[in-house]
Amino acid sequence: MSVLSVDNLRTSLVIGGVEYHALREISLSVAEGETLAVVGESGCGKSMLAMSVMGLLPSVAAITMGHVTLDAVQIEAASESVMEHIRGAKIGMVFQEPMTALNPVLTVGEQIAEPLRDHLGLSKREARKAAVALMEKVRIPAAATRYNSYPHEFSGGMRQRVVIALAIACRPRLLIADEPTTALDVTVQRQILDLLDMLRTEGKMGMLLITHNLGTVAGHADRVAVMYGGDLVESATVKELFRSPAHPYSRALLASLPRVDRDLSELASIPGRVPALINMPEGCRFIDRCPHAMERCHTMPPSVAVGESQAHSVRCWLHVQGGEDAAEG
Amino acid sequence: MLLKVEELRVSFSVRTGWPFPETHELRAVDGVSFDVREGESFGIVGESGCGKSTVARAILRLVDSKSGRVVFSGIDITSIPARHLRRLRPRLQMIFQDPAASLSPRMRIGDALAEAIRVHAIASGPDIDALVRNALAEVGLPPESANRFPHEFSGGQKQRIGIARALVLSPSVIIADEPVSALDVSVQAQILNLMARLKKERNIAFVFISHDLGVVRHFCERTAVMYLGQIIETGSTRNLFDAPKHPYTRLLRSVSPVPDPEKPAHLDVEEGEPPSPLNPPSGCRFHPRCRFVTDICRSETPDLRPVGAGFVACHHAEALPPAES
Numbered sequence: 001m002s003v004l005s006v007d008n009l010r011t012s013l014v015i016g017g018v019e020y021h022a023l024r025e026i027s028l029s030v031a032e033g034e035t036l037a038v039v040g041e042s043g044c045g046k047s048m049l050a051m052s053v054m055g056l057l058p059s060v061a062a063i064t065m066g067h068v069t070l071d072a073v074q075i076e077a078a079s080e081s082v083m084e085h086i087r088g089a090k091i092g093m094v095f096q097e098p099m100t101a102l103n104p105v106l107t108v109g110e111q112i113a114e115p116l117r118d119h120l121g122l123s124k125r126e127a128r129k130a131a132v133a134l135m136e137k138v139r140i141p142a143a144a145t146r147y148n149s150y151p152h153e154f155s156g157g158m159r160q161r162v163v164i165a166l167a168i169a170c171r172p173r174l175l176i177a178d179e180p181t182t183a184l185d186v187t188v189q190r191q192i193l194d195l196l197d198m199l200r201t202e203g204k205m206g207m208l209l210i211t212h213n214l215g216t217v218a219g220h221a222d223r224v225a226v227m228y229g230g231d232l233v234e235s236a237t238v239k240e241l242f243r244s245p246a247h248p249y250s251r252a253l254l255a256s257l258p259r260v261d262r263d264l265s266e267l268a269s270i271p272g273r274v275p276a277l278i279n280m281p282e283g284c285r286f287i288d289r290c291p292h293a294m295e296r297c298h299t300m301p302p303s304v305a306v307g308e309s310q311a312h313s314v315r316c317w318l319h320v321q322g323g324e325d326a327a328e329g
Numbered sequence: 330m331l332l333k334v335e336e337l338r339v340s341f342s343v344r345t346g347w348p349f350p351e352t353h354e355l356r357a358v359d360g361v362s363f364d365v366r367e368g369e370s371f372g373i374v375g376e377s378g379c380g381k382s383t384v385a386r387a388i389l390r391l392v393d394s395k396s397g398r399v400v401f402s403g404i405d406i407t408s409i410p411a412r413h414l415r416r417l418r419p420r421l422q423m424i425f426q427d428p429a430a431s432l433s434p435r436m437r438i439g440d441a442l443a444e445a446i447r448v449h450a451i452a453s454g455p456d457i458d459a460l461v462r463n464a465l466a467e468v469g470l471p472p473e474s475a476n477r478f479p480h481e482f483s484g485g486q487k488q489r490i491g492i493a494r495a496l497v498l499s500p501s502v503i504i505a506d507e508p509v510s511a512l513d514v515s516v517q518a519q520i521l522n523l524m525a526r527l528k529k530e531r532n533i534a535f536v537f538i539s540h541d542l543g544v545v546r547h548f549c550e551r552t553a554v555m556y557l558g559q560i561i562e563t564g565s566t567r568n569l570f571d572a573p574k575h576p577y578t579r580l581l582r583s584v585s586p587v588p589d590p591e592k593p594a595h596l597d598v599e600e601g602e603p604p605s606p607l608n609p610p611s612g613c614r615f616h617p618r619c620r621f622v623t624d625i626c627r628s629e630t631p632d633l634r635p636v637g638a639g640f641v642a643c644h645h646a647e648a649l650p651p652a653e654s
Contacts, residue, residue, distance in 0.1 A: 139600065190584035218587065258547035
C-alpha cells in the first residue's frame with residue numbers, strides 16, 4: 001500500500017505577476033516501509049517537492065494541478081488547521097540543519113514531549129517517560145539526564161538525533177528527510193542514515209529521502225527519482241538506475257562522480273548549469289546541456305517505461321518510440 | 330622539495346566555562362610534517378575539527394604557528410619578516426570553499442584580478458589587461474566577465490574566478506581548502522577537471538584539503554589523514570584507500586558512500602563522534618573509538634612510522650587483521 005502518492009503534481013510560483021511552473025507533472029509513490037530517494041542538484045525542485053507534500057509552500061507558490069494523497073487522504077487542498085494535524089501526526093520531518101528545527105530556549109526533552117502531549121494526548125508525566133524512551137531509541141547516551149539539556153549542549157550529530165526523535169514521536173506514516181546528513185561528518189552521517197533505516201523498518205514508515213548525494217542513495221534507498229529543473233526525469237529501482245541509467249542527465253550525473261573505491265581517468269562533466277526558473281526552456285528542460293538534443297525536445301517529453309520492469313520510467317524523447325538510437329551512447 | 334612542513338604546531342587559546350571562564354589551550358595542529366613535490370597534489374582529509382584547514386592557514390602564515398617550520402623553495406617562511414614573505418606570496422596561493430567571501434562585492438572581476446597583479450608588481454600598463462584576459466580564458470570564462478560583479482556569477486563560476494585570481498600570479502603551489510565542497514556534482518566535476526588541467530599544463534602543485542575521500546582519490550597522488558591535530562596515516566592515495574591501515578582510516582573509508590548499490594556498505598559501524606580537540610584523549614587520540622585498543626594505546630602516543638609502503642601512527646599497525654574490502 002502506498003503511504004504517499006503524488007499524482008501529476010504541478011506547483012507554480014508567481015514572480016512579478018508571471019506564473020512559472022516550479023514542478024511539472026510529478027508522479028511518484030512511496031510504499032509502506034520503503035525509501036524513495038529524490039536526487040538532483042540545487043534548483044532541481046527536490047525541496048519544492050517536499051514543501052508541496054507537507055503543505056509548507058511559501059506564499060508565492062501553490063499547487064495548481066494534480067493530487068497529493070497521504071495514507072488514502074487527499075491533502076493538496078486541506079486547510080491549514082487540518083495540515084497542522086497531519087504534519088504533526090502523519091508526517092515526520094528531518095531537515096539539513098537541526099538547529100533550525102529546535103527551539104534554543106527549551107530543553108530537548110521538553111521539545112520531544114510537546115508533540116506527544118499535543119497530538120497523542122499524553123499527560124505531562126507520560127510524555128516525559130515516552131520522550132526519554134524516544135531519546136533512547138535514537139541512541140542518545142544517558143537519555144534520562146540529557147532530557148534536561150539544551151540544544152546548544154549537543155553536537156551536530158546528537159542534535160540531528162533529537163530532531164529524528166521529534167519526527168518519529170507520533171509514529172508518522174511518512175518520514176520526509178531533506179538532506180538529513182549534509183551538514184554532518186561522514187562517520188556521523190553513516191550513523192544517522194543507519195538509524196533512519198532502522199526506524200523506518202521498525203515503524204513501517206515510508207521515507208522520502210531528499211539528497212544530492214548519489215553515494216547515500218546507493219546505500220540507503222530502494223527506489224530513486226531523479227529530478228532536473230522541476231521535472232522528474234527518471235524513476236527506477238536503485239539497482240536499475242545505477243546499472244542502466246536511461247536519461248542523459250542521469251547518465252551524466254553518474255559519470256561525474258569521483259569514486260573512493262576506484263581510479264577514474266577523467267570525470268565527465270555536464271557543460272553549463274541549471275537554468276533559472278524564469279529562463280526554463282519550454283520543452284525538455286535539459287535541452288541546452290544535453291548531448292542528444294534534437295528538434296522534438298522543444299516539446300515536453302512524455303514519461304515512458306523502459307527496460308523489462310514497469311518500475312523504470314524516463315521522461316525523454318530518446319526512449320519514445322521512433323526516438324533515435326543515440327540512447328545507446 | 331617544493332614545500333616542506335616540519336613538526337608544525339598551532340595553538341589557539343579558548344575561554345570556556347561558566348560562570349568563571351578559564352583559558353584553555355586548543356592544539357589545533359600538533360606536530361604535523363609532510364612535503365609536497367613540484368607539480369604534485371597532496372591531499373589532507375579528516376573530519377571537522379581535525380585541524381586540516383588550520384594547517385593550510387599556517388602554511389600561508391594566515392595564522393601564527395607556535396613551533397615548527399614551513400620551508401618553501403628552500404626558504405624557511407615561518408621566520409622571515411613579512412616584507413620578505415610578500416615577495417614569495419605570488420608563488421604560494423590559496424583558493425577557498427566560498428570564493429565569494431574573498432571577492433569584494435563592489436569590485437568588478439577584472440579589477441580584482443588586476444589589483445592582485447599590481448600589488449605584486451607582476452606586470453604594468455596594458456600587460457595587466459592581457460594577463461587578466463588570459464587567466465579568464467584559461468579558467469573558461471568569457472572576456473566580458475571582467476566587467477561584471479561577483480554576484481552575477483554562479484557558484485561554479487565564482488570558483489573559476491577564485492582560480493583565475495590565483496593563476497594571474499603564476500603560483501607554484503595552490504593551497505585549496507575544500508574548493509569543490511559547496512558545488513553540485515556536475516559543476517564539481519568541471520572544477521576538478523579544470524584544476525587537473527592546470528596542474529598538468531602549468532606544473533602547479535596543490536595542497537588539497539577535503540572531507541570527501543572520493544574527490545581526494547581522484548585528484549591527489551599522495552594523501553594524509555588527520556585526526557585531532559595529527560597525521561595518523563599517510564602514503565600514496567590509492568594505497569591508502571584500497572588498503573587502509575590505521576583503524577581510523579579504515580573507519581573513514583568504510584563509511585564513505587560508494588555510488589554502487591551492488592556493493593553493500595559495511596554493516597557494523599562504530600558509534601561515537603570525534604572528541605573535542607580542547608580535551609584530546611591520552612595516548613593514541615583515536616583509542617576511545619578504536620576496536621583494537623589495548624593498554625599501550627591509552628598511555629603512549631604512537632609515532633608516525635613506516636609501515637608497508639606508507640606511514641602509520643598506530644601501535645598495532647602490523648598486527649591488525651587486513652581491512653575488509
